[in-house]
Every structure is written in C-alpha cells, then in structure tokens.
Amino acid sequence: MTRETTSAKPPGRPRAGIDAVVFAATLKTVHKLGYAGATMDRIAAAAGVAKTTIYRRWPSKGALITDCLVDTFGPLPPMPGSRAEYLAAAIDLAATKISEPGVGAAFAGVFVDAVSDAGLREILSTRLQAPYLRALQDALGEPEDRILLFVDITVGTLLHRMGMTGAPMVEADVAALTEMILRHFAERA
Amino acid sequence: MTRETTSAKPPGRPRAGIDAVVFAATLKTVHKLGYAGATMDRIAAAAGVAKTTIYRRWPSKGALITDCLVDTFGPLPPMPGSRAEYLAAAIDLAATKISEPGVGAAFAGVFVDAVSDAGLREILSTRLQAPYLRALQDALGEPEDRILLFVDITVGTLLHRMGMTGAPMVEADVAALTEMILRHFAERA
DNA sequence: ACAATTTCGCTACCAGTGGTAGCGATACCG
DNA sequence: CGGTATCGCTACCACTGGTAGCGAAATTGT
Numbered sequence: 167m168t169r170e171t172t173s174a175k176p177p178g179r180p181r182a183g184i185d186a187v188v189f190a191a192t193l194k195t196v197h198k199l200g201y202a203g204a205t206m207d208r209i210a211a212a213a214g215v216a217k218t219t220i221y222r223r224w225p226s227k228g229a230l231i232t233d234c235l236v237d238t239f240g241p242l243p244p245m246p247g248s249r250a251e252y253l254a255a256a257i258d259l260a261a262t263k264i265s266e267p268g269v270g271a272a273f274a275g276v277f278v279d280a281v282s283d284a285g286l287r288e289i290l291s292t293r294l295q296a297p298y299l300r301a302l303q304d305a306l307g308e309p310e311d312r313i314l315l316f317v318d319i320t321v322g323t324l325l326h327r328m329g330m331t332g333a334p335m336v337e338a339d340v341a342a343l344t345e346m347i348l349r350h351f352a353e354r355a
Numbered sequence: 356m357t358r359e360t361t362s363a364k365p366p367g368r369p370r371a372g373i374d375a376v377v378f379a380a381t382l383k384t385v386h387k388l389g390y391a392g393a394t395m396d397r398i399a400a401a402a403g404v405a406k407t408t409i410y411r412r413w414p415s416k417g418a419l420i421t422d423c424l425v426d427t428f429g430p431l432p433p434m435p436g437s438r439a440e441y442l443a444a445a446i447d448l449a450a451t452k453i454s455e456p457g458v459g460a461a462f463a464g465v466f467v468d469a470v471s472d473a474g475l476r477e478i479l480s481t482r483l484q485a486p487y488l489r490a491l492q493d494a495l496g497e498p499e500d501r502i503l504l505f506v507d508i509t510v511g512t513l514l515h516r517m518g519m520t521g522a523p524m525v526e527a528d529v530a531a532l533t534e535m536i537l538r539h540f541a542e543r544a
Numbered sequence: 545a546c547a548a549t550t551t552c553g554c555t556a557c558c559a560g561t562g563g564t565a566g567c568g569a570t571a572c573c574g
Numbered sequence: 575c576g577g578t579a580t581c582g583c584t585a586c587c588a589c590t591g592g593t594a595g596c597g598a599a600a601t602t603g604t
Contacts, residue, residue, distance in 0.1 A: 178579025179571040200471025206562065216582045221563065271470050278467035281460050281518045282389025291519065315528050318515045319508065319535075326511025327503075329470045330484065339504050346508075346539035350531075367550025368600040395591065405553045410592065 181223075188213045188220060189234045196231075197268030201275025206230075228286040231276040236293055239263050242301040250348050252305055257320050257344050264324050265334035274325050316351060377402045377409060378423045385420075386457030390464025395419075417475040420465040425482055428452050431490040439537050441494055446509050446533050453513050454523035463514050505540060 191213035195204040206227055210217040224230040245255045264270045280287040295317070302313050323343055327335045335343075380402035385393040395416055399406040413419040434444045453459045469476040484506070491502050512532055516524040524532075 175573080176579075177573050177577070179581075181580065182571095202468065202471035205560085207560095217562095218564085218583080219581065222580080225563095227562065274467050274470050277515075277518050278463045279391065281463050281521065282391040284521070287519070287521060295519065311528065314516075315512075315531060318519070318524075318528075319512045319532070322511035322513070322515025323508045324511070326466075326507045326514065329466050330476075330480065330507070332470065332473075332476065335507075339500065339507075342504060342539075343508070346535060349538060350535035364602080365550075366548070366602045368552075368602095370551065391590095394589085406591095407554080407593085408552065411551080414592095416591065 184213065184215055184219070185223075185237070188215060188230070189237050191215075192230065192234045193238070193266075193268035193272065195268075196272045196275070201271050204272075226286070228276050228279050228283065229289055231272050232286075232289050232293055235269070235273055235276070238266070238269055239294070239298075242298055245305075249306065250352055253316075253348055253351055254344055256302065257340070257347060260320050261324055261335065261340045264321075264328060270325065270328035270334055273321075274329050277325065312351070316347070319347060373402065373404055373408070374412075374426070377404060377419070378426050380404075381419065381423045382427070382455075382457035382461065384457075385461045385464070390460050393461075393464075415475070417465050417468050417472065418478055420461050421475075421478050421482055424458070424462055424465070427455070427458055428483070428487075431487055434494075438495065439541055442505075442537055442540055443533050445491065446529070446536060449509050450513055450524060450529045453510075453517065459514065459517035459523060462510075463518050466514065501540070505536070508536060 188209070192204070192209050195209050195212050199208065206217055206220065209230075210220055213220075220230065224233060239259075242256070242259070245252050247255075264273060276286070276290060280290045299310070299313055299317070302308075302316070303310065306313070320343075324335055324340075327333075327339070377398070381393070381398050384398050384401050388397065395406055395409065398419075399409055402409075409419065413422060428448075431445070431448070434441050436444075453462060465475070465479060469479045488499070488502055488506070491497075491505070492499065495502070509532075513524055513529075516522075516528070
C-alpha cells in the first residue's frame with residue numbers, strides 16, 4: 167500500500183510549513199515599502215525566516231510574488247447566473263483582490279518585471295493567467311482572443327489606476343468600467 | 356537688448372545637443388534588452404556618451420525614461436472633427452506610439468518603478484500625464500474623473516497586453532477596444 | 545593671446561540587491 | 575543511534591543606480 171509516486175514520505179527533516187507566513191510577509195512588506203522596496207532580505211526578516219530558506223522554495227523573487235498572487239486570488243469560484251452576472255462578478259473579484267493591501271503593487275511589479283524577463287513571463291502566464299483563462303473560456307464559450315481582450319481591459323485598467331495614483335480604483339469608477347465592459351461583452355461574439 | 360532672463364548666453368563650454376541621440380539610444384537599448392536590461396551604462400555606451408554626462412542632465416533613470424517618452428509622444432496634435440473621431444484618434448495615437456520598438460517596454464517599466472517611488476510618480480504625472488489630461492479635458496469638456504478613466508482604460512489595456520505577451524496589440528483588438536470605448540464615451544456625462 | 549568658466553569623458557568608487565555556497569545545528573525516519 | 579534532508583547563519587559574488595574628482599576641450603569676454 168505504499169504509493170511511492172505521490173505520498174512516499176522521504177527521509178530527513180521535513181519542510182516547515184512556511185508558505186502562509188511568507189506570503190503574508192510578502193504582501194505586508196510590499197504594502198509598506200512598495201515593490202522595489204520589498205527586498206528579499208526584508209521579506210525574509212518580516213516572515214521570521216532565513217533568506218536562503220526562501221530561495222530553497224522559490225527560484226526567484228518574481229516566482230515568489232507570482233505564487234503569492236496565485237495564493238491570494240485563489241481559484242475562480244463557481245458563479246452561476248447569467249452571462250452578464252458572471253462577467254460582473256469576475257470584474258468585481260479582480261477589483262476587490264487588487265484593492266487588498268500590497269496586492270496591486272505586487273501585481274504591477276511582477277507584471278513589469280515580466281516585460282523584461284521571458285522566464286518570468288512564462289511563470290506568470292502559466293501559473294496565474296492560464297487557469298483563469300480556461301475557466302472563463304469554459305464558462306463563456308468564447309474564442310480565446312476575446313477572453314484575452316476582456317482580461318487585458320479589466321486587469322490593465324485596474325492596475326493602471328493603481329500605478330498612477332498609488333490607490334485602488336474607487337467603486338464608482340469600477341461600476342462605470344463594469345457597465346462599459348458588459349455592454350460590449352454581453353452577447354457572444 | 357540683452358534679455359538676461361531667457362537668452363543671456365552664459366560663458367563656458369556650451370552643452371552639446373545630445374538629447375536626440377540619448378533618446379534614440381534609450382529606446383533602442385530597451386527594445387533589445389528590456390527595461391531591466393537597459394542599464395545606464397549600456398544606454399550611455401549606445402549613445403556614445405559618458406554615463407556621467409547623462410546624469411548631469413537627468414537626475415535619475417526614471418526621469419530619463421520619462422523625458423524620452425515625452426519626446427516620443429510629443430504634443431497631442433489638434434484633431435478637429437466629432438467627439439467620436441477625436442476619441443478614436445487619441446486611442447489610435449496611443450496604440451501606435453506604444454507599438455513602436457522600445458516604447459511600450461519603457462512605458463511599462465517606468466510606470467511600475469513609479470509605483471514604488473513617489474518622486475518618480477510626481478515626475479511621470481507632471482511631465483507626461485498632465486498635459487494630455489488638460490488637452491483631453493479642453494477638447495471634450497468632460498469632468499476630470501471621466502478623462503482619467505478613459506486614460507486608464509486605453510493605456511492600461513494596451514500596456515497589459517504588451518506586458519503579458521511581449522508584443523503590441525494587433526489591429527483587430529485595437530479596433531474592438533476602440534469600439535467599446537466609443538460606445539461608452541460617445542455622449543457627454 | 546589669455547584668463548575665466550563651463551562642460552566633457554574618464555576612472556574610481558559606494559551602497560544596495562538578487563542570488564549562491566558552505567557551515568553546524570536540528571528534526572524526522574527506520 | 576545512524577542516515578538524511580532541512581533550517582538558520584555568515585560570507586560572498588556580479589551587477590546596478592548613482593556620485594566624486596580629475597584633466598582636457600570648448601566657448602566667452604578682454
């Protein structure tokens with residue numbers, strides 16, 4: 167009954183469960199000091215963990231931030247209802263999460279690091295974007311390019327506001343954005 | 356006839372006109388190596404100019420990139436015509452310029468540096484965003500928050516696509532984006 | 545022609561930053 | 575208790591943005 171492929175417990179000291187602590191420390195540090203100010207040393211110190219320990223789990227700062235975002239956003243919850251309700255809920259989810267302390271700055275930071283780093287872009291695309299893309303495609307039954315445009319508009323707008331003003335978008339503007347997007351994506355392509 | 360305030364020529368070696376060369380070198384380097392890879396040393400080398408000379412004119416890398424973008428975008432040309440035509444032309448201008456080699460990556464890079472740097476955010480906001488904001492406000496007669504939302508949607512979407520894929524948005528998607536924005540901003544608030 | 549002044553290019557340098565190597569200590573399994 | 579893998583720690587490396595100080599060049603006024 168020893169299932170080696172998945173649950174064979176290897177010998178040696180087991181890894182401590184530090185993911186949650188590190189993720190929380192990451193967001194807190196980014197929130198306080200900004201993306202550039204959130205040094206790996208500082209994140210490690212805030213988590214009460216050695217920097218080398220962090221590098222044993224995540225190969226780079228970008229990978230850590232990406233995993234932190236994946237953990238924060240979580241899976242797209244099942245949202246029954248009309249197409250419009252589904253889209254509105256997705257936009258609202260994005261806006262809410264990006265508004266949480268540190269999330270917007272972390273997202274924007276890793277996003278732009280990715281512009282210059284193909285490896286990181288791969289990580290970001292695979293781990294963070296792809297799951298949502300598939301979920302949206304399954305739920306809406308639209309061609310991929312339309313889903314991509316929807317994501318670009320939603321996330322891009324929210325991040326741009328965050329970057330320019332340093333503060334998340336106010337509710338009224340999110341409502342206006344939602345209305346505009348709904349009018350365009352209400353019916354299928 | 357000596358107008359001291361503006362044109363009194365000071366003694367000493369005059370400054371060489373290197374702005375154009377440096378701007379071109381900046382965009383070329385960013386295009387080839389990405390924002391993070393575009394070192395000040397490399398930009399200086401590409402321009403055939405000493406790094407210290409660059410730092411005598413621009414106080415920081417962010418300021419250089421910002422001025423480079425200001426130079427690239429230039430003033431918003433007068434665009435007579437209907438409201439819709441004006442908006443469409445503005446979107447098209449943004450999409451065209453951001454598609455130019457290096458411009459999108461430079462924009463995204465300085466944009467995210469600004470998230471963590473209040474001083475740079477001030478420079479970016481004052482030198483790059485404010486002029487366009489005023490021009491759009493004058494031309495459209497809309498309240499500021501609606502103009503800001505328009506800019507967030509337009510620039511944010513284009514930059515997000517650039518960041519995620521590494522390539523500028525294709526024409527068909529720009530057209531879809533334009534149509535969606537026009538439907539929302541066609542009539543005054 | 546000559547001093548004054550300012551900029552130029554250059555080398556050297558500094559404080560951080562992401563990331564790595566190697567150490568003894570520690571926690572777990574058999 | 576022996577084997578193994580992880581932990582925290584210190585030290586270290588390559589590189590980056592940015593600065594200081596130097597002699598050389600270019601311009602002005604006398």
